[in-house]
Amino acid sequence: MSKQDTKILHIDSNHPLLWEQLENAGFHNEADFTSNKAEIEAKIQNYQGVVIRSRFKIDKDFLDKATQLKFIARVGAGLESIDCDYALSKKIHLIAAPEGNRNAVGEHAVGMLLSLFNKLNRADRLVREGKWIREGNRGHELEGKTIGIIGYGNMGKSFAKKLRGFDVTVLCYDILNNVGDGNANQVSLKELQEKADVLSLHIPWTPDTDKMLNKNFINAFVKPFWFINTSRGNNVVTDDLVRALESGQILGAGLDVLEYEKLSFENLFIDSEKPEAFKYLLQADNVILTPHIAGWTYESHQKLAQTIVDKIKNLYE
Numbered sequence: 001m002s003k004q005d006t007k008i009l010h011i012d013s014n015h016p017l018l019w020e021q022l023e024n025a026g027f028h029n030e031a032d033f034t035s036n037k038a039e040i041e042a043k044i045q046n047y048q049g050v051v052i053r054s055r056f057k058i059d060k061d062f063l064d065k066a067t068q069l070k071f072i073a074r075v076g077a078g079l080e081s082i083d084c085d086y087a088l089s090k091k092i093h094l095i096a097a098p099e100g101n102r103n104a105v106g107e108h109a110v111g112m113l114l115s116l117f118n119k120l121n122r123a124d125r126l127v128r129e130g131k132w133i134r135e136g137n138r139g140h141e142l143e144g145k146t147i148g149i150i151g152y153g154n155m156g157k158s159f160a161k162k163l164r165g166f167d168v169t170v171l172c173y174d175i176l177n178n179v180g181d182g183n184a185n186q187v188s189l190k191e192l193q194e195k196a197d198v199l200s201l202h203i204p205w206t207p208d209t210d211k212m213l214n215k216n217f218i219n220a221f222v223k224p225f226w227f228i229n230t231s232r233g234n235n236v237v238t239d240d241l242v243r244a245l246e247s248g249q250i251l252g253a254g255l256d257v258l259e260y261e262k263l264s265f266e267n268l269f270i271d272s273e274k275p276e277a278f279k280y281l282l283q284a285d286n287v288i289l290t291p292h293i294a295g296w297t298y299e300s301h302q303k304l305a306q307t308i309v310d311k312i313k314n315l316y317e
Contacts, residue, residue, distance in 0.1 A: 003027050003316050006070070008049035011040065011056075014075050015305035018051070025313055041065045051075065051308065058082045063090060071095055071315060073308045077102075077155070077295065078232070080205045095311045098154040100304030101295030106158030108294035109200055109230050112254030115288055116226055117142060122285040143167040148196030151203035151231065152179045152186065159200055160184040171195060175208075193220045198228065205232035215240040218249055226252045230294040233257040238277040245284060252286035256294040 003026035010019065010031045019029050027049070032040060037056045044050070044066045051073045052058070058072060060083055069092050072082060077098035084094055115121055118139035126133055145168050149156045152172040160170050160183035172184040173192045180186030187195075199221070203209050213227075214237040227250050229236060238259050244250040260268050260278060274282075281287050295304075 012053035018305035097307035100307040101300035102154040102158040104300040116252040145197040156202035200228040233259040
């Protein structure tokens with residue numbers, strides 16, 4: 001099929017260059033940012049391509065109705081909102097763009113780590129309250145620490161690269177072999193848990209990683225550690241995380257994602273009542289919370305779109 005015969009439905013808004021470059025390349029773009037899933041399903045048979053972020057799940061029912069679909073392009077890193085196995089069984093190409101926001105995620109993780117070590121959020125708040133407290137805000141240095149990275153793909157590698165300017169030891173664990181490089185030494189999970197002073201997650205949300213960071217996982221660490229999560233909230237059991245923060249097994253946490261997030265990542269709760277664990281995180285001085293924005297920079301907005309354009313065009317070369 002040629003570009004001229006390919007109609008692409010954009011379900012979410014993205015950087016304008018994505019639309020413009022696809023149009024200039026000869027594709028036909030159509031947008032529908034407001035219809036619900038059922039309404040999209042009613043017309044999806046007319047399209048050969050779909051561009052999404054995370055508005056709703058592309059499941060078996062959706063894919064069965066998409067009889068002409070050749071590709072699904074997600075403007076982001078993960079594909080958990082898509083039934084990937086079923087899509088692949090129907091010979092639908094799956095496109096993601098982890099290259100587009102890996103630098104942003106790496107920088108955000110470093111920023112969270114430095115903020116935790118130096119108590120910047122607490123110190124800033126106290127100064128604004130008129131409290132000039134120096135001893136109570138004494139921080140830690142990264143020098144001499146061991147940073148453990150679980151998941152050494154695009155995001156993990158970006159974070160490790162950013163740490164090169166610090167006098168730290170960087171270890172990585174991944175389910176794939178031989179992914180370590182000059183920025184991180186690949187080790188077993190057991191060795192990482194024995195040596196790490198800091199744990200940073202850079203993993204997708206899959207059945208294997210769901211609720212991975214639980215009580216037993218945390219207790220397997222030999223030393224108390226700082227925790228950074230810029231991957232997915234459902235990789236963590238928040239109740240167990242809070243208990244570890246209370247006991248001191250986890251010294252502090254930087255959380256860009258939470259298990260309470262909706263699949264669209266656009267909001268947290270429908271109900272006004274907040275879980276007790278979340279209430280603890282909200283008031284804890286040694287916790288930094290951001291609203292799933294680690295990969296959400298002005299620069300990554302453009303990079304993500306460009307990556308998707310390039311990959312779609314490559315399908316037709």
